Amino acid sequence: MTILSWRVGLAAAVLAFAGHAAAQPATPRQQDSARQQVQQELVQPFNNAPVWRDVRSGPPGFTQVGAPSEQGVLIQSRGETWRQVRVPVSLIGGLLIALAMVSLGGFYAIRGPIPGGESGSKMMIQRFRAADRYAHWTMAIVWVTLAVTGLILTFGKTLLIPVLGHDLYSWLAVAVKNIHNFIGPILIVGVLWMIIRYLPYNWFNKEDFVWLTKIVGNLTGHEYPSGKFNGGEKLVFWFVVVLFTPVLIASGLILNFPNFGQTRATMQTFSIIHMALAYVAIAMACVHIYLGTIGQKGAYRAMRDGYVTAEWAKHHHELWYNDVKAGKVPESPMVSEAAVPEPVRRAVQLAVK
Numbered sequence: 001m002t003i004l005s006w007r008v009g010l011a012a013a014v015l016a017f018a019g020h021a022a023a024q025p026a027t028p029r030q031q032d033s034a035r036q037q038v039q040q041e042l043v044q045p046f047n048n049a050p051v052w053r054d055v056r057s058g059p060p061g062f063t064q065v066g067a068p069s070e071q072g073v074l075i076q077s078r079g080e081t082w083r084q085v086r087v088p089v090s091l092i093g094g095l096l097i098a099l100a101m102v103s104l105g106g107f108y109a110i111r112g113p114i115p116g117g118e119s120g121s122k123m124m125i126q127r128f129r130a131a132d133r134y135a136h137w138t139m140a141i142v143w144v145t146l147a148v149t150g151l152i153l154t155f156g157k158t159l160l161i162p163v164l165g166h167d168l169y170s171w172l173a174v175a176v177k178n179i180h181n182f183i184g185p186i187l188i189v190g191v192l193w194m195i196i197r198y199l200p201y202n203w204f205n206k207e208d209f210v211w212l213t214k215i216v217g218n219l220t221g222h223e224y225p226s227g228k229f230n231g232g233e234k235l236v237f238w239f240v241v242v243l244f245t246p247v248l249i250a251s252g253l254i255l256n257f258p259n260f261g262q263t264r265a266t267m268q269t270f271s272i273i274h275m276a277l278a279y280v281a282i283a284m285a286c287v288h289i290y291l292g293t294i295g296q297k298g299a300y301r302a303m304r305d306g307y308v309t310a311e312w313a314k315h316h317h318e319l320w321y322n323d324v325k326a327g328k329v330p331e332s333p334m335v336s337e338a339a340v341p342e343p344v345r346r347a348v349q350l351a352v353k
């Protein structure tokens with residue numbers, strides 16, 4: 001057998017592997033492609049572009065693999081487009097998250113935490129009941145774990161291999177991929193629970209829009225009066241919790257379970273949606289987590305222990321404080337500090353100092 005006929009034979013084998021099995025009668029298109037390959041071999045040996053053009057042209061061939069959809073398509077050309085689109089999307093997303101972190105770090109370095117509500121209060125208000133806190137922490141822990149593992153999966157190759165080396169990173173990558181895939185579904189429970197508990201307090205009103213226009217004052221200690229949650233918190237609730245997280249869950253399930261007949265094209269589309277939304281949501285969550293920890297004194301203890309001092313409430317959520325004081329919010333009683341368990345009271349008071 002000459003090299004030429006060997007090459008033509010290989011081309012035929014690839015065509016057969018691509019689904020054009022000998023048992024199936026060749027379509028006119030396939031016959032045309034085979035003819036082109038023979039011509040190509042004559043003028044340019046070793047160039048089998050016609051075979052691959054045919055393989056990538058889309059129409060399914062024949063295979064005995066029992067996959068639910070597209071089983072006859074060996075190479076899906078759109079996959080290359082998807083690979084290319086991922087690069088700018090992840091780059092812009094990574095820069096967005098880095099920008100959020102650097103800005104928050106810079107803001108903290110210059111201004112420190114948002115002050116307010118620091119005088120020695122004798123009254124305390126129950127801000128979150130146990131079910132509110134459990135709902136928040138269930139969602140937050142799962143959500144943050146997904147965010148961190150997702151970021152490692154996207155940027156680990158570039159950022160971590162130079163630090164950890166290939167062996168260690170490969171262990172890490174396998175671990176984070178499994179964590180990401182397995183805990184994703186738990187978020188369904190967390191986010192539903194969160195929406196049920198927090199929805200009643202998150203309807204926007206006129207004051208919230210005014211609050212959003214006074215953002216500089218709000219971040220520098222001159223807060224515009226707000227209800228239980230301010231306009232910024234409500235934006236996080238509606239965008240991150242109600243909108244982005246369910247779409248992230250749905251797109252994640254489509255990627256996690258490829259056995260329900262979805263095509264590669266569907267998975268590629270949802271992969272880009274999943275990534276792009278995740279970056280925006282993570283950048284927003286960075287701001288929220290900053291304000292819920294070091295950015296605002298007393299906030300973290302409110303979510304951890306359920307109580308705030310009356311001064312904290314008056315300073316940060318004056319309209320809510322007025323309602324609590326007027327007895328209009330039965331689920332948030334104002335009590336004397338003696339009524340609050342000693343360790344909680346001390347921790348809450350220390351947190352605002």
Ligand code: HEM
Pocket residue numbers: 127136139140143144198202228229230233234236237240241245285288289291292293299300301302303
């Ligand atoms: C380690 C991570 C987190 C920390 C330390 C944290 C902290 C807090 C704190 C302190 C509050 C109470 C704020 C207040 O009293 O006004 C709060 C509320 C809230 N958090 Fe988080 N959080 C975290 C993660 C998340 C994540 C990942 C999400 C969303 C996906 C989220 C969504 C919310 C929502 C929606 C509220 C209630 C505000 C509202 O309903 O408008 N949190 N968080």
